[in-house]
């Protein structure tokens with residue numbers, strides 16, 4: 001005891017004190033992690049780390065219910081429903097009756113908000129519904145939805161509610177030709193792309209960035225919901241306060257000519273079980289974005305978004321984020337400075353990151 005008091009009052013008293021606090025914290029965590037209840041208690045009483053996420057997930061659920069009534073140009077319930085119909089349409093063998101449990105809701109959701117939907121989504125929905133109703137058999141729910149859809153088409157004027165051109169239904173890919181990019185070319189692109197932190201101080205043409213984003217939008221996403229947005233900043237006055245927030249950009253923040261903030265939208269889901277999908281989907285798209293930039297002569301650097309309450313609050317203020325919207329990551333981009341160095345960033349060898357049929361014993 002005496003030695004503790006001595007250390008506490010000594011010249012390194014504060015450091016000693018911090019070490020003790022850390023020891024106690026670790027001891028508590030060693031106990032807590034073995035019990036789901038204690039882990040929960042930890043985040044309830046001691047650490048606020050998950051508070052903002054919990055609030056965002058609930059806000060997402062509420063926004064999902066509003067969104068499916070179609071007050072926005074993207075309707076996530078509809079997107080998922082159309083995606084499910086597409087999967088039903090490509091089934092082998094295709095069932096005569098499918099989607100009976102949600103088709104009425106899907107048609108209703110489409111019709112009530114048709115005017116707000118973006119044209120691409122409306123065409124896609126229109127085409128897939130049309131195909132679905134032309135191939136499915138008799139069933140009370142399907143018949144009701146079919147009538148509802150047909151009435152809507154008839155009452156929407158001569159163009160039938162501006163249907164798509166029928167080009168949005170499942171199809172067989174033309175696989176006669178070899179892939180347009182061979183593996184050597186793709187590998188060369190992958191080797192060439194590095195995280196670049198030194199950029200030329202010249203504007204980045206927005207048309208090029210739009211091209212890259214349109215390519216990035218082709219990335220897969222769970223149920224094709226694409227629950228994210230690219231918020232782009234190329235105005236130095238807006239970039240400066242933004243780049244004060246991430247922690248990993250110190251030293252080169254003044255050099256970044258443009259930055260994308262990927263923002264995930266939890267309103268795409270009614271269930272907490274899907275809360276991680278925004279990160280997965282946005283990251284898959286971000287990777288395509290960075291490759292696409294590289295093909296256009298631009299370079300990029302992903303920037304980590306730390307889930308720290310004060311930083312989240314500030315980002316929310318700067319971008320005017322809704323409660324269900326969460327920053328996923330940032331991507332700095334621009335023309336690379338030809339004299340700027342990049343780390344070699346040696347990768348983990350194949351044998352360490354790949355295994356087949358491996359089952360660890362418990």
Ligand SMILES: Cc1cc2nc3c(=O)[nH]c(=O)nc-3n(C[C@H](O)[C@H](O)[C@H](O)COP(=O)(O)O)c2cc1C
Nearest residue numbers: 193194195246247248249301302303304305329345
């Ligand atoms: C999710 C994520 C977060 C990252 N955050 C940062 C960051 O905050 N600052 C930074 O300089 N680089 C950041 N990077 C870049 C990595 O340091 C880089 O990808 C890694 O060192 C490998 O280098 P390479 O991209 O050139 O292959 C991040 C990368 C990813 C994927």
